[in-house]
Amino acid sequence: MVHLEDKEQYIFYEYRDSSNKTIPSEESSKDEQRRKLAVAISVSFFSVLMIVLTFYWRKKKLRGNIPQEKGDDEAHEEKLELPLFDFTTIVHATNNFSSDKRLGQGGFGHVYMIQGTLIDGQEVAVKRLAHKSGQGVREFKNEVILCAKLQHRNLVKVLGCCIQGEERILIYEYMPNKSLDSFLFGMFYSSRELLDWMKRFNIIFGIARGLLYLHQDSRLRIIHRDLKTSNILLDNELNPKISDFGVARMFTENQMEANTKIVAGTYGYMAPEYAIEGIFSTKSDVFSFGIILLEIVSGRKNTGIFYPNQGFNLLGHAWRLWKEENPMKLVDACLEDTFTISEVLRCIHIGLLCVQLHPEDRPNMASVILMLTNENTLPQPKEPGFLIERTPIIEEQSSSKNMTNSSTNEVTVTLLDAR
Structure with a gap:
């Protein structure tokens, strides 16, 4: 039995019951709760931080880590606003980019024509950038971002794009007279x-x-x-x-x-x-x-x-x-x-x-x-x-x-x- 001088001092002591078990004081119980709450908050903060860092890394990877020349506008920092197409679907539609579907060759790759299998039976042109063309990737992203915002009867209409691994593909309306x-x-x-x-x-x-x-x-x-x-x-x-x-x-x-x-x-x-x-x-x-x-x-x-x-x-x-x-x-x-x-x-x-x-x-x-x-x-x-x-x-x-x-x-x- 523990003798107490007064009631108020009770909260600072422990005592053992008849089974010899230690009974925690009221203050000790509150400290334990605070510790558990601090741990929970730390874990939650760490989880949120990891989610933010993961999102930032994936976004940076999507942008291709393309270096900017001094004075470049901020268009590259904006997200792509065109429909994204799956690369496998485009491969199938172009018959694995066969030469009989090729319309011509631009500065950074080839252009192909697809009839009716990609966008609601519509004829479209597909511009595929050549691999390992760093400048071409940058120009591709520039074109995607700008064309998503520009609409005029005397500008070619861009319908979508594909970004998968090293593949950079732009899909736009087909011009039959080249x-x-x-x-x-x-x-x-x-x-x-x-x-x-x-x-x-x-x-x-x-x-x-x-x-x-x-x-x-x-x-x-x-x-x-x-x-x-x-x-x-x-x-x-x-x-x-x-x-x-x-x-x-x-x-x-x-x-x-x-x-x-x-x-x-x-x-x-x-x-x-x-x-x-x-x-x-x-x-x-x-x-x-x-x-x-x-x-x-x-x-x-x-x-x-x-x-x-x-x-x-x-x-x-x-x-x-x-x-x-x-x-x-x-x-x-x-x-x-x-x-x-x-x-x-x-x-x-x-x-x-x-x-x-x-x-x-x-x-x-x-x-x-x-x-x-x-x-x-x-x-x-x-x-x-x-x-x-x-x-x-x-x-x-x-x-x-x-x-x-x-x-x-x-x-x-x-x-x-x-x-």
Whole structure:
């Protein structure tokens, strides 16, 4: 028996009952409860922490751990908002990516056509990125994120994607007439004949509307950075749709231009300030549009073609004809009498305004739309920024038997100041 001096002291002692068992005090019981509660809270906190870390790791893995160049927009940080398709389903639909379903090859992989087995009987195109293409993965994710947000009749509609292991696949609406360059620069003259002037003007106007949407009317301001004829797809009725947003960049509402150390695009279509200094803006796309416009009018490619006895590419040739006040010689011969002279002249004029050296001298796309739709007087264009000239160099070669003169050609790219 334990003797207590008073009642209040009882809670600080233990006593043993007749069976010799220790009976805990009231305070000891409360301490034990506190310990159990602390352990429970610690376990719960640790579990929640592990769930958060696991979620973060899986999200980071899904993004592919792609390094960002300085100044990149935050589009890569946003989650993918397109339907995800299973890789096995796509393999089955493409017959294991067989060559008979292949439409062509892009910069980072092949494009295939699927009929009616993937999306509600719809014909779709499947772009499969080549494996081990780090830049291609980044561009793929960029295209997925941007295309999920952009909807316009003159932009290709993206329907879904697949991200599984190393596989990166984009699914978009099928364009039966393929790309504009296959008509303008294809092997057969007849393909150009299919594009009469009315169709060509409709294509020019459609591309302009698509660019206006990207630059001004969409909730995002998008700079395409790789606008060219092979990235203009044509639907059943030969309506143009801008495609391939892999290297596109998103601007903030008040941002006017940006600079990059990684110049991504196609020479012959890139603006001088972008190709040389890495500076790009909406006016960079305007320059590319100007090149495309001149290619549509002439049926000739800006790069790789030099005109006899002139030594210029298409841009230099167009400028020379303009200075000689004979721009109609630029018009594709297969158009014959299908065009209105004033309309064609206006398009050539607009094309030359779009390719001026300084970005501030080029019109924006809103102004281009107005120029295409009315007959107001246009400003005189200044000398284009990029001209490719083939310069003849005479070299004398001597031998013990005779003296002969031979000439060789060098291709030089000249950046000319506007006058």
